[in-house]
Structure formats: C-alpha cells, structure tokens
Amino acid sequence: MTISSFIPPQRTLMGPGPSDVSAQVLSALARPTIGHLDPLFIGMMDEVKSLLQYAFQTENEFTLALSAPGSAGMEACFVNLVTPEDTVIVCQNGVFGSRMAENVKRIGANLVLVERQWGRAVDPQQLQQALLAHPEAKFVAFVHAETSTGALSDAKTLCEVARRHDCLTIVDAVTSLGGVELKVDEWGIDAIYAGSQKCLSCVPGISPISFSEQAVQVIKQRKTPVPSWFLDQSLVMAYWSGEGKRVYHHTAPVNSLYALHESLVMLKNEELENAWQRHQQMHQQLAQGLKELGLEYVVPANERLPQLNTVYIPQGADDAKVRQYLLEHYNLEIGAGLGLFAGKAWRIGLMGFSARKENVALCLAALKDALVNA
C-alpha cells in the first residue's frame, strides 16, 4: 500500500471540540522548532504561564501547560493530591464526572458519589448533604462545564460549600476556560485543569492546569511518591519553575506550546470578559435559530453552557445520516451524543474561534437543509 501526504479538508468545527483553529494559531504552530531548553523557549514558557494565570484569573505560582490532553490533566490533579486514605466527593452529572470517579477508584481512595440527572447542573444542596454525611471528606471534585450534556454548574457556590467543610476542590474546566466566567482565586479553586482545543481554540493535546498554594502543600507533604512518574507534578514543577535552573523532566511539545501561546495572546487581546460575552451572544443567536427549527434543548435555560448546545434529535431524523450530510455537503461537524445521550442528542459547539456569526448562520442553514434532505 502506498501512503501519501494527508491533506485534510477545510471543515467548520461545531462539535464538542476540537473547535476551529484560526490561521493565526496554525501559523504559530508551524514556526521553526527550537530546543525545549533553549533560553528563548524557556522565556516563552514563562509567558505561557503568565497568560494562563490571566485566563484562569489566578496568581497561583503553580500554573502551567501539561504536555498531554485534558484527560491527563484530570489524572494529574487526582494522582498528585489524592492518596488511598482520602475520601473524595465526586459530583457526577455526566461522562466527565464518571471519569473523575474512575480516577478516584484507581487510586484506591474512598469515593462518595453525588449524582445528578444528566443534563442538569450539580446541585449545591446535594453536595452540602454529602459533606454533612461524610465529615471525613478531604476533596470535592466536580465538572464546571459538562461536555457530555452541555450543563454549566455553579462553580462559585460549589467551592463555597466545599470550603465551609474544609475540603479542597478539584475542578474540570476543560470546556469552560475562556468560554464562561471562571475565577480561580476569587472562587477558591484548589486544582483545576482545562483543554487546549475547546474555548482557547488551540490544537488538541495540551492541558492547562493550576494548583493553589494549599494544593501545592498537600503535594509537598505526601509521604508516598505519586504513582505516575510522568504526571508527578513535583518533578514537572522543577521543569517549569522560573527559579534558577530548569530540571529536565521530559521534552515539552514545543510547537503545540507555540500555538497555545498564540491562542492565549489572542484571548488576552480580546479580553476575557469580552470572550465570555461573545460566547453568550453567539449562543443566543444560535438558540433562537434552533428554536425556529423546532429543536429542543436538553438543559434548562439557566443551566446551559453557551459554548455547547445540546439538543434532542427530533423524531424522524436519522442521527448518523444528518451528521454525515452536514459533513459531506457543508464540511460542517457537529457532535454526536455521548454516554446516555448517544443517539438521542446532538452537541453543537460554539467554542473559541468557532463562536462567530458566520458559523451560527452556516450551522442553522445547513441543519435546516439536513433535517429535510438527509
């Protein structure tokens, strides 16, 4: 078999991620590779750290870009902080909450599940009850923006509740970072991880993470080594740290970090609040159009993620055929349902660079056609 260069088509990406990557970011990605210990590259890493502090709204010294996807970012938070003796309350309202629970199980820690119906936000009252029933709990973990359902949870309130019970918080911001209000320091989040390929519109493969001083202390006071060498953040800290000599841990994904740097510069220039507002505006335009097409949202209006619109597949429409039609006729990708919603819902993303008027217009026009002709 002869294999030649792969030339992808120009798609419009309105699924659950990756989102559209701008020409500006792609062009940064393709700049000449330099050494990962080159003084100029180390200077760029410092800038990435500072830009991530802005994006997360934190002054956490321990803020960096993990050299792997968001699911590794999740695991890094759990394996560094949680030991087998700990009790962890995991709020579960979708696929990614289940994945958090899986992380706790593999560590061998005590798992307390606070389950909420898929498509709803996590309920602070339920969390409060679980905390009262489990005074031994040390951590509360939840997903800010559930990518499998499109539900936005009230991270600020959940963190308040957790703190009242002396728990540290672990927050999944994979889909929320850059798309909706998120204030790590003000809300008192202790460990947070995100993804590069959602509302930052960078290429997939990198996970921004940040740990509070208190979380860093927990890591420093561990009595047993972190089970994963690759994800051991005490080693990674020595690689990213600005103080003195960098200690080699692994080879950073140089070009992907160029792209992340560029996407964060774009976010800084737009300003966070404006990016949040843009996502909200595009969401409203899309929601209006989807309503006119007779599509119904899975999530109640006040718990919806602007950047991920989950709607029920209408009766008579063929899930796979509609998505294939959109791809073939319009080069438009929307997302299939995941987990409980597989075959029942579509997920329409408006993330980062995908949250543009032209994308909303295209999506509505193409869906209208597909619902009739697919």
Next chain:
Amino acid sequence: MTISSFIPPQRTLMGPGPSDVSAQVLSALARPTIGHLDPLFIGMMDEVKSLLQYAFQTENEFTLALSAPGSAGMEACFVNLVTPEDTVIVCQNGVFGSRMAENVKRIGANLVLVERQWGRAVDPQQLQQALLAHPEAKFVAFVHAETSTGALSDAKTLCEVARRHDCLTIVDAVTSLGGVELKVDEWGIDAIYAGSQKCLSCVPGISPISFSEQAVQVIKQRKTPVPSWFLDQSLVMAYWSGEGKRVYHHTAPVNSLYALHESLVMLKNEELENAWQRHQQMHQQLAQGLKELGLEYVVPANERLPQLNTVYIPQGADDAKVRQYLLEHYNLEIGAGLGLFAGKAWRIGLMGFSARKENVALCLAALKDALVNA
C-alpha cells in the same frame, strides 16, 4: 506586561532532540484541524498505524501513537504490563535506564538492577547472570539507544537472552527508531516505545508504541485495573482499533498526528535501510571532523550511536560558554551532558532530518571557532 506573538529564530538542532523539523513536516502540522472522530481522520490514524508498523518492522496489531511524550510511552509500557507481584530486570547504563527503574518502583514491583558503566552498552553476559539468579523474573527492560550517553546496546542479543529465560522484553527505542537497525518482530521485542522528535524528525509530544500479541495477552489477563486511566491501553486500543466503532477515550492531538504521518511517509519513501545508512555516513563524517578537532568520544567505537555523538569537553573549554557561543553566533544547538556527564560531555545529535551533510559541515566549523573564541 504586554505579551506578543512568539517568533522563534531558525536554529539548527544538533542536540539530543528535538531534531530539525523539515518544512514539509511543519507544513503538514499546520494543515486545518479536523475532528478527531472525523471519518477522514480515522482513515489517517489507520495509515499512521500501518506506517509505524513499517518503522518498527512489526506486524503487531497493537501499534499506535500515544498522545504524549516518550516518557509517557515508557510509563504506558510499564503500568500496563507490570503488576506489583512481578519481578522486572532493568538494565541500567544511563539516565533512561534509571527512569525505567523508577517506573518499576512506583508500581511497587520487584526491581533487579543490572548496572553497567555509563557510556557502555548493556552487557548480555551480565543480563544472563541476573536471569540465572532471578528465575522468577517476568520482564527484562533495557534502553536500545541511551540518549544520556550515546551508547547503542545489542537489542537483538538481549532479547534472545531474555526469551531463553521466558521473559517478556520492554525496550526504549526513543532515540533509536529510524536511526539504527531495529526489528521488533525478528528480534522478538514485546513492548516498545519511541519518541516523535528524534530520528523521525517530527515535532515533540507523541510516542509511537507497539505491543506483541503476548504482551497484549498479559494486559487482557490483568486482574487489577491499570493504575493510570489515561495510559490504560485496553481503553486506548478501543479508540485506535480498526474493528467496528471507535470508542472515545480522549481527544487525539490531531495536528501533531498530521506531522507524524508526514514524517513517516518521508521515512517510508526514503526506506528504512537507507535512513539507517544515512545516519551512519553522517556519523562517520562527523566523527572524522571531531577527531581532527581533538575531541574524544565517551563511548567505544563499536558501541556508538551514529545519531548521538557524546564527546568529552576538552580541558580549558567552558561548557556553557561554548554552547552559548554556538547558539548566538551560529544558531546551532548542541546538547549539554546529562546526569553523570553534566558539565563533562557534549551530546551532538545527527537525528533524522538533522543528519545532513550541511549540518555536519556547519557543526564542525562552528565548533572549531567556538573552541578558540568562546
């Protein structure tokens, strides 16, 4: 602080990796991002698998590109195969052998170290003795091309010895893949991992791995879950598998995989044997020139890696100043010593696209200047 776009200089990369990335690969990297479940992308993943089978010289069904750097590839091999009851013989002759040992320790398995002087190849006799002393051993692990010292071990013989004692082999091919002879099936390697940024001259961040059928059986017969969810290859298999429906595990690093695909197409077009020969030829030219400059190799001639030339820093030369001079005056990166060789040796890489006549010429001319004027 205002942060603007990062524009890296055009360096020549002759350190221990990343190596020079060609314009062809950078241009593939920057192609438009498409969805990681797009049928066209899945087709490309199948091609990557087939191209990796060629590069590894294997028909292993379980051959794929892990979405993280080589050190995660190493960990994936260990945590999937090794359980706390197992005894693992690790041959250690440099930094990366030590890292293998660290992996075994973190799993809590029994570690038997076969230590060899840094700068020398692993000794099959020593391995044989260790196997006789430890009939309970289940795995033998070693580094094919030790990036910290420039030593090439005889993987074929080491695998033969291991197999005679019914051990499975775990081999680090981070720096060897594409640069020196490597035949996974013929030599009977059971688990192998490599890096994208060495002799493949792709961007850093991806780790090609391959497991033999016997290794896959070991994974399937595990009684406890793999401690790492992210690196659990039974889940990753279902994402990469060609049979039936792909099961979502994480978002693949789409653009980095475009680049890997392109670098593998280039390798296939050049043909493996020619690539090995090119590395050897460039090595001989470089070695001749280094000798003329009065520099001495750390590794005996018959155990040297062509793609990584480790030479002692001559008396009177200032390590940091020379490297800085090369970088500032010639945009040329060579590698510092690592571990025991920090401050004592330089590592000059001739990996992949860096193994070119023009690079050898530049390196020798620049070094000659730097040794006098730095």
